[in-house]
Amino acid sequence: MQIYKVGGAVRDRLLGIPVTDIDWVVVGATTEEMLAKGFRPVGADFPVFLHPKSGEEYALARTERKSGRGYGGFTFHASPEVTLEEDLIRRDLTINAMAEDDQQNLTDPYHGQQDLKDRLLRHVSPAFAEDPLRVLRVARFAARYAGLGFTVAPQTLELMRQLADSGELQALTAERSWKEISRALMEDQPQIFIEVLRECGALKVLMPEVDALFGVPQPEAHHPEIDTGVHTLSVLQQSALHKLPLTVRWACLLHDLGKGLTPTEEWPRHIAHEHTGLKLIKAVNERFKAPKDCQELALLVGQYHTHGHRALELKPSTLLELLQSFDVYRRPQRFEEFIAACEMDARGRKGLEQRSYPQADYLRGAAAAARGVAVQPLLEQGFKGPELGEAIKRERLKAIKAYKEHA
Known part of the structure; x- marks a missing residue:
């Protein structure tokens, strides 16, 4: 032995x-x-x-x-x-x-030692092409070791291309795929994972909704990088630079899927992309059986990220609705993750990576104001049932109005 x-x-x-x-x-x-x-x-x-x-x-x-x-x-x-x-x-x-x-x-x-020196991710034998999971694994290793200068060997990329074309990737179970995807998103450079999948043709098989974003223009005034796919990769990269959790990174990857559905004659504007994207986010969530917290945050960020960017201009009633949607009273952490995803979206733009994001503290303050409303005095006034709910809502709206005036 x-x-x-x-x-x-x-x-x-x-x-x-x-x-x-x-x-x-x-x-x-x-x-x-x-x-x-x-x-x-x-x-x-x-x-x-x-x-x-x-x-x-x-x-x-x-x-x-x-x-x-x-x-x-x-x-x-x-x-x-x-x-x-x-x-x-x-x-x-x-x-x-x-x-x-x-x-x-x-x-x-x-x-292998020579390939370590040459910084190459190279397959061992032609049997590599027998296992479709290896496409995801190699892309994950590329994300992990990109900082050390590693790239995928051209011959290996060609085998990955063959696997993507063969239909074998569809045979992967949601559980196995998610395990690789979630690990890859938590690497230092998760955007490389998506880039490698795209380069070998696997992205359009596994996540056609993300693949469709490349080549879709956005208004240059807001997005100097123009291309929606490039922007998505930058947002994902920012989420890793800021050491954010998997929930936020997943939401960052999926937040703009609706832009892939905009008719070309409407480019570069993407009116209501937040709502059109929800069915796509849901489809990707379900395809990989993403954990519940990842699914929920991705949908919420997809729907409300433009609210986040316009936080300072929102009416108090809209702000209250936003807070209610996140259930900030019982789930404050989820709202924090939403704010983080919005900030990464704002920073994931060419030349604007270091720009401040005052909306973050403003949203935190609004949430604190709403949370500060005491229920006990309302109970003592005799409110109960649906009337109590309405009274709480009124007081929270008042608190947000006062906060907005002094912010």
């Missing part, structure tokens, strides 16, 4: 960046031997075990063969005869197909 550290742990050590997850591969062992040493089995499809003390994953060396469509369409074969090189060749990228023993001796049959 020989044990090797593999994949990301080896790659990141060689890159000199912190190692988070450690995976191990075991050559020359059987399931019975692993169980005898106290390892706990966890893999349903292939033999993966948890170490009895560290809890780290140990997998038996295995080969795989394509047997159906999609990410799950593979037959695995694990046995003591499978070599380390045979195990490594089924991995996605050369930089993930290196192994080292306990003395840090490197096994690198597919030249």
Whole structure:
């Protein structure tokens, strides 16, 4: 039995960046031997075990063969005869197909170390094209390592293009796709993820609504970058620079989908794009089964982001309606995330990245004024039921009017 550290742990050590997850591969062992040493089995499809003390994953060396469509369409074969090189060749990228023993001796049959030096994301073998999930994975790695100068090798991009054209991407489950998308959006440069998907033709298959934004003009006075797709990528980039959570990043990606539906004769204006975009945001949410908080914020930001930008001009009654829509009394955090998304939208414009956004504090102040209305005095005055609701609304409107006058 020989044990090797593999994949990301080896790659990141060689890159000199912190190692988070450690995976191990075991050559020359059987399931019975692993169980005898106290390892706990966890893999349903292939033999993966948890170490009895560290809890780290140990997998038996295995080969795989394509047997159906999609990410799950593979037959695995694990046995003591499978070599380390045979195990490594089924991995996605050369930089993930290196192994080292306990003395840090490197096994690198597919030249991953050279590709690390050349800053290339290159596939290990033609079998790369058998797994559609790898299109998303490579785009995610491109987003993660863009800051270090990594790009996708042209030959790998060509295989990704073939996968996008083959119809195999449609075989991916919503859960697997969302796992990759959500991880990619939380990288330092999530806009690169979208760019790579677009470059290989996968974006128009997976998110045609986002792909449709490229080439759609906006008024240059408000959007010096003009192109709506370019603007969307800039907004996403800003959300990462400001270390915002996944909910906000997802909303930033989808906020302008309605502009993709504007008839060309109306360009570059996009009247009511906030409302036309809602059905598209809903469709994307459902396609990937995004978590509820991501879905809700994306729809709210899509509908109300222009309200955010015009906050200082809104009538008190409109401002109150906005606050009610977000349920700022019970869910203050969601309104904070909305404000953040609006600010990223304002900053995601060429040359305006550092511009101040006074609307943010103004909206916070309005929410605080509305929240400051005490219910107890109204109860003491005898209000109850629907009448109480109306009385609270009146007092909140009064509070917002007073706030607006003094702001």
